[in-house]
Amino acid sequence: MIDPRTIEEVDPAMAELIRRDAERQNTSIHLIASENFVSKAVLQATGSVFTNKYAEGYPGRRYYEGCEIIDEMERLAQKRILELLGGVHANVQPHSGAQANMAVYFSLLDIGDTVLGMRLDQGGHLTHGSPVNFSGQYYNFVAYGVDPGTERIDMDEVRKLALEHRPKIVLAGYSAYPRHLEYDKFREIADEIGAVFMVDAAHYIGLVAGKAYPNPVEHADVVTFTTHKALRGARGGAVITNNEEMGLNIQKGLFPAAQGGSLYNQIAGKAVCFHEAAQPAFQAYSQQVIDNAQAMAARFIENGVRLVSGGTDNHMMLLDLRSVDEELTGKVAAKMLDRIGITLNFNTIPFDPRPPFRASGLRIGTPSVTTQGMKEAEMVQVADLVTEALRNHGEERVLAATESRIRELAKQFPPYPEGFVGHI
Ligand SMILES: Cc1ncc(COP(=O)(O)O)c(C=O)c1O
Known part of the structure; x- marks a missing residue:
């Protein structure tokens, strides 16, 4: 006999882990270039x-x-x-x-x-x-x-x-x-x-x-x-x-x-x-992913952040952190950004003087934020928030203020407004 109870009833520990990750997904800005948010139909x-x-x-x-x-x-x-x-x-x-x-x-x-x-x-x-x-x-x-x-x-x-x-x-x-x-x-x-x-x-x-x-x-x-x-x-x-x-x-x-x-x-x-x-909406989505990446890239460049190859043709860009702070490694920057609500990953850049586990770059992608509904105006804000956090990476008071602006922006674009959507 199949147990008809829900996961909350059968395995509250696991249900709680799922709920917590849904909350994490709903309350941060997601810039990992290889991630996305699937539809309810896919789930x-x-x-x-x-x-x-x-x-x-x-x-x-x-x-x-x-x-x-x-x-x-x-x-x-x-x-x-x-x-x-x-x-x-x-x-x-x-x-x-x-x-x-x-x-x-x-x-x-x-x-x-x-x-x-x-x-x-x-x-x-x-x-x-x-x-x-x-x-x-x-x-x-x-x-x-x-x-x-x-x-x-x-x-x-x-x-x-x-x-x-x-x-x-x-x-x-x-x-x-x-x-x-x-x-x-x-x-x-x-x-x-x-x-x-x-x-x-x-x-x-x-x-x-x-x-x-x-x-x-x-x-x-x-x-x-x-x-x-x-x-x-x-x-x-x-x-x-x-x-x-x-x-x-x-x-x-x-x-x-x-x-x-x-x-x-x-x-x-x-x-x-x-x-x-195959639906027309996905074509609009894909173009928006690239438009968003290009808008964000342009803003980083305006902010004085060097991008590998000077920009992007696709959904991602690579920031050269040495253009912000010679001492700041990718690993430290990525950890700090995650703590204040921006999730991304550190990455080597071409001819990187640092080993891969420290790295001099950050990889940023726009597929997830575009699924969340963000457009060029939000990309400019995100680029500004990232730049501000990088420039002030040791300043806890500044970072606290940056975090509240990040959470405020994320709150407007939750991927799963219904919360825990793992069950049918
Ligand atoms: C170019 C490329 N090939 C293959 C893979 C491997 O995919 P998976 O992690 O599903 O094994 C990745 C994943 O990041 C990738 O970027």
Whole structure:
């Protein structure tokens, strides 16, 4: 017999933790570039009875019975994402962005093969060859970076390294880079050496879905992404390929190579967000995310704060804290801002003299605040509040006053005004 009681009745300790985090989400300003607030519909799908089902394999070829509805649901998710982004084959099963990348590497590479990707300390991701990640341990990653003058990806260096090392995969994509990617140049380089062109669009695929940022599916052989960042969906990953045979191969790289049964409640939540992202309102949202980032970036520059590459084309910017205070590290600044109601993360900046755990940069993103309903005027206020706090980071009296203004602003834009929305 299923216990019909609510979580408050069954497990008050957990209910209280959820309530407290809902309150944290409702009372701060959220600038983590990889986060967002999902809709009630997404929460309902992820909290649904699809969590009960085992379905190893792919639609029509399962190792368990009772999968007819799961098959229909997974096919719906695949169809929706292909309609949204293009491509010929979609895999919506990866538990995460890291596992989407793992599936591609497992299927297209042999252990020790070479991949050309972006340096982690200049904007790449852990799964692009970090020595502490499986990618760097199993494969020979060669890294390109940004030009020290422009702080944009140095495409001459990408080509030079490609010709020298002849990687099997040329990988574009980032976790901390505020500009467009030159897909056509990456494509040309990959073609010149007969490599696969892969894009990891985890961070910005939501902007692509909303038609506000160039679409990698039009250029790459394979595109991986997460569904929970700018795309504003259930936590998870996905892969799109432009070639059926490669898509089927990558399927095997995920199941059985990297995962067992997938998370069907999460896949349902992905399908809901794909549907939401196909609506005109999501296009307006995506453009607003970028407009907000550009308005905030312009204000930081007016305030004398240096931004990596001098601005942004997407949903994020990187602040160079040395332009505020030579002594202030990213770690100290991020902790201080979190304490007074602004949540973000510290980040290395290109050619950072500090180690990654202290860092000289802050990464700021606008997907969450835009979902909360903030527009350019609020972005200017946020930039001013952040600048004021950074400039006065040791002045508790000033920080207390800044915090009350931050909380006041946050109170006007709660993402979940109904509070605890985890249950249906
Ligand atoms: C470019 C990129 N790829 C992959 C990932 C990994 O995603 P996940 O955290 O879901 O494994 C991220 C996450 O931040 C990312 O930014």
